Amino acid sequence: MTTVIQNVKLLNEEGELVVSTIVIENGKIASINGDIPAGATVIDGIGHFASPGFVDVHTHLREPGFEHKETIATGSASAAKGGFTTICAMPNTKPVPDSVENMQLINGLIKESAVIRVLPYGSLTKDISGEVRTNMQELKEQGAVAFSDDGIGIQLASTMYEQMQQAAKLDAVVVAHCEDNSLIYDGVMHEGKRNKELGLPGIPSICESIQIARDVLLAEAAGARYHVCHVSTKESVRAVRDAKAAGIKVTAEVCPHHLLLEEMDIPSDDANWKMNPPLRAADDKDSLHAALLDGTIDCIATDHAPHTAEEKCCGMVGAPFGIVGFETAFPLLYTNFVETGKWTLKQLVDWMSVKAAQIFDLPYGTLEVGASADLVLIDLDKEQTIDAEGFVSKGRNTPFNGWTAKGWPVVTMFEGNIVYQEAE
Known part of the structure; x- marks a missing residue:
């Protein structure tokens, strides 16, 4: 299975955000800014930041x-x-x-x-x-x-x-x-x-x-x-x-x-x-x-x-x-x-x-060709108030309830599969 994530922003070596395309095949990152294979499932990243x-x-x-x-x-x-x-x-x-x-x-x-x-x-x-x-x-x-x-x-x-x-x-x-x-x-x-x-x-x-x-x-x-x-x-x-x-x-x-x-x-x-x-x-x-x-x-x-x-x-x-x-x-x-x-x-x-x-010498935490396709798309402009009652965790114990923050994950992928997606 091939998935392409278009129109996302990646950090380059200088720490700048660059619009990019990520190609995922068989749970791994196959290419970054390479050719898009025919028949691939395409996801529009709509300008979100893609982080490891x-x-x-x-x-x-x-x-x-x-x-x-x-x-x-x-x-x-x-x-x-x-x-x-x-x-x-x-x-x-x-x-x-x-x-x-x-x-x-x-x-x-x-x-x-x-x-x-x-x-x-x-x-x-x-x-x-x-x-x-x-x-x-x-x-x-x-x-x-x-x-x-x-x-x-x-x-x-x-x-x-x-x-x-x-x-x-x-x-x-x-x-x-x-x-x-x-x-x-x-x-x-x-x-x-x-x-x-x-x-x-x-x-x-x-x-x-x-x-x-x-x-x-x-x-x-x-x-x-x-x-x-x-x-x-x-x-x-x-x-x-x-x-x-x-x-x-x-x-x-x-x-x-x-x-x-x-x-x-x-x-x-x-x-x-x-x-x-x-x-x-x-x-x-x-x-x-x-x-x-x-x-x-x-x-x-x-x-x-x-x-x-x-x-x-x-x-x-x-x-x-x-x-x-x-x-x-x-x-x-x-x-x-x-x-x-x-x-x-x-x-x-x-x-x-x-x-x-x-x-711990783990081969994770990077967005590189050949690495496991573990990534998160983050809306850096999204601002919302923390509501502990909306947590997925069973725990609600936080001192940050009611704080307002920006930069919220909207999609998380593990080995190329979406495991979290923000509700529409």
Whole structure:
């Protein structure tokens, strides 16, 4: 089957938008601006921007075990609506992908339900308990994209070091949610000014940065590739920057909400503003921006984390951490950073696709001849207000409800097939 997408705008090497034609054959990009084969199905892109499908290395699909929050079907459809065509699913499911049997179960569910490419993580420890180490070789053979106990920081340095040694032999990436449990203090938001105004317990910044500092030294000793989840503090940025300067094989991600919001934006004791790591201080947010621009932070990931309305309805204490992010990530970032001249469109696309894929050596996130035809058409001029009730995701937990943004995906294609199309 041959599909031709005409009259779309592609980014050239200089970051300029150029009107182009894309020819897709058998799920791959056959040519760009080449001859149009006879009998091809032609799609008019009506001048929309064609981007590589976005790659999200940090997501939560909840299935198996927590289908009341999200399923692979609803989560992958939500991602497709947001322009994502490859997502990596964290292992905090029930059962955990900590054995061959559990990985096979999850792979079967993905094959049955996902509308885009879903790559599962394997866990670093059994039942993500931080104690008994998993057999990473067996899990990698079953398709684990990388290894993490995300949601829980590994407390024992010996456990992390031994798994990094195993990962180094496999050339696998160890991915870490960095949090020292002894420094959480039952906090529900950042320990700063706003938590005191709201009378809520705070989580100090050192809780995150101290584990990053530990882990980069362990990675150096083990010769392992190490990726830091959702960096949120200036001290964490410093630890990653210093590690990179020392030649340690470390990469890092940042989430849209940590780039867009800080502690003083939290209006009240509202659990839709509760995420982990929490929204930090203004100077932390500034440090994250600088780190993206200088390459200390490598990519943007959503940390899409759906919960039910009932779980999020009654204030921060007792509510679970996390917000959804698939369907709002690109418009929010485009509006607040590209439209304002702080970033270029090419930078944003690179952080959401090319560089994200490179961390795990994934052959996705590019629009090149021979590549998988994973792409998203975006109406950069379309402006609309975010309405959480209209999300495809089961989760409605977002602090961005009611925000107005530009740059909305209108068509998403995965391997040459349309998996999301805006309703007429």
